[in-house]
Amino acid sequence: MNGLRFLLALLLIIGPWHWFQKGLPWMTLLLVYAVLPLLDALIGPRPSWSAPAASTNVQRSWVAWLPRVTVPGLYALVIWGVSVAPELSPAALLLLAASVGTATGGIGITAAHEMGHRPGRLDRGLAQIGLALVGYGHFYIEHNRGHHVRIGTRDDPATARFGENVYAFWVRSLYGSFAHALKLEVMRREHRGLSVLHDRVWQLTALSAAYAALACVLAGWAGLVFWVLQALIAVLLLETTNYLEHYGLTRERGQPVAHAHSWDGDQWLSNAFLFNLERHADHHAHPERPFEALRATPAAPQLPFGYATMVLLAWVPPLWRAVMHPRLAKVQTAASVTPAVNGGVAD
Template sequence: MGFFKKLGFFSAFVFPALVVGGYYLGGWWNYMALAHAFVILPVIDQLLGIDKSNVPEDKVKEVSAEYFYRFVTFIWTYVQVAFVIWGCYVIAMGQWSGWYELIGFTLGFAVVTGGIGITVAHELGHKKEAIERFYSKVLLMTVSYMHFYIEYNKGHHVHVATMGDPATSRKNESFYAFWVRSVFLGYAHAWKIENNRLKRKGKSAFSLSNNMIWFAILPILFAGVMTAILSYFSGTIEWGVAVFFFAQSFFAFTLLELVNYVEHYGIQRKEVSPGRFERVTPIHSWNASHLVSNFFLFQLQRHSDHHANAIKRYQVLDHYDESPQLPAGYSTMIIIAMIPPLWFVMMNKRLEKWHGEHEVSLA
């Protein structure tokens, strides 16, 4: 991978800089991150187009082993933790002209912690190295969505593109109906997976070995500690810190669920026998190989290859022409997904074409 392409993955750090800059500039500048994500980036994506190039097969092992790519994700982890602490600080100690500033600040904040932070957590959570899995959990703690570590790896990747996966959106299902199912059933399924793990080890679900208990406690503990510290220095109880922390978490994981909705809309695997499905291949997720947004999202949009080969590192994910292709990058598609009639008009014909080509009946 060329030098400039490697540096492209540092472009994700533009977003926290926009949020910080927007806060200190004040007023409507607090919407800079939102404008960049959902106006400027889609335009640049359309202008610069799609990158179908893949790392040559004989170079994949070498590029996969390059520490540079892990270094970028490690640095992001530290930046995000510092960013969340700073966000809590300015909520408690800063000056705000009105609610419009707080709304812009919080939504822009969630673009960073959810749009990019959960993407990095998703990447790290698949890896074998303990430090990478630890960093994944730290990032998910900052958005109060730690169960994702269990549900995504042991639930979603197993059941993707089947009716048994809460995070696979159905044809003609609005994003809002999908959100309810994915959030609540995904959380319940993570508990089931963890309880079964403990049962196999002969341990109680109510023991401290239950990761789901820790995953519930740690974000609350973090918010409580930040509130206590900042309240001490301000001389008054800063309830706004906890409200902000959980508000940005809500918008962050909602952004994640928007991405899930877009990535898997209506795709289904063939059932080869009762309860058994064909293996996951690059045709079982929507793909978007737009050059610029894939830098920001660590090639998450090459989602087809990720599901087919979950252990591959982001820098060597391949584009497949046979994968179902989204008409635009995620930034554009998630805005459209929030307008169900427009989404259905744009996507249903593409979905029906895919199902016809692969002889899978629409449920």
């Protein structure tokens, strides 16, 4: 029964459409960026009324479908947004794009991240077309073969450095991730003797360009602007999440990936919306482990709040530094890093 909490993620998919129909197009943004952080803090980690499951894999038969159904749901949401874009004023269009981008980024990319780690063709195919919906298909390549290998090192554009604000990080990560994904695909093609037509980065980029062109054909410039804005907002939300997941934590090349190289969190509500993404230390220790089986890792550096709040702090660098730098200093003076072990706290 505990897996039922992940159904909450699906609410964000219908939220922008529902509130638009109700004449409250700003409500999704209010709920996500104001109400959710407050509720997240009030509920806290694993409340007493959230009974732990007897087995971490007992729910896999149906829980596995939750990330999958986000893809058709979000495609329907974006298509609807494109269709109504010509009727909107510039302010209303921006508001709707921000709401939809929050869904395609907060839920869509998170679900794609989860499916991209699964071995089946269905999951990996859905991950790729889900990322193409926001113009970020190369993340499928770079995250698994780049970030998970280079986490915490100076070579990893998705690891935020100490003192780096989120806006500088956006630029470095956006460029560095795409460039490295291209390099990885060149290596794969050369190894297998494939032509550039088999390059998945360019294939997914072309698919995203086709979506943008189709939005323009169907709904004119308003449709194109809406598609681009929702994609941009989704990507920047993802990169803000990347920023807070490893901020200031370092690892030498060749050093085993340890729990101490990821900030961890166990907020019940935000983890429900994000398919346990906050249990990030266990994810990096065991990337093959499905989201519902990820465990809290008390030994890892702990975020003071859930992602719903940490994202907001990241957007205000002075607040971010005031909250995170003392905590990071304590982490750096703690015991030395040890390789990740098969430990943690099950849900």
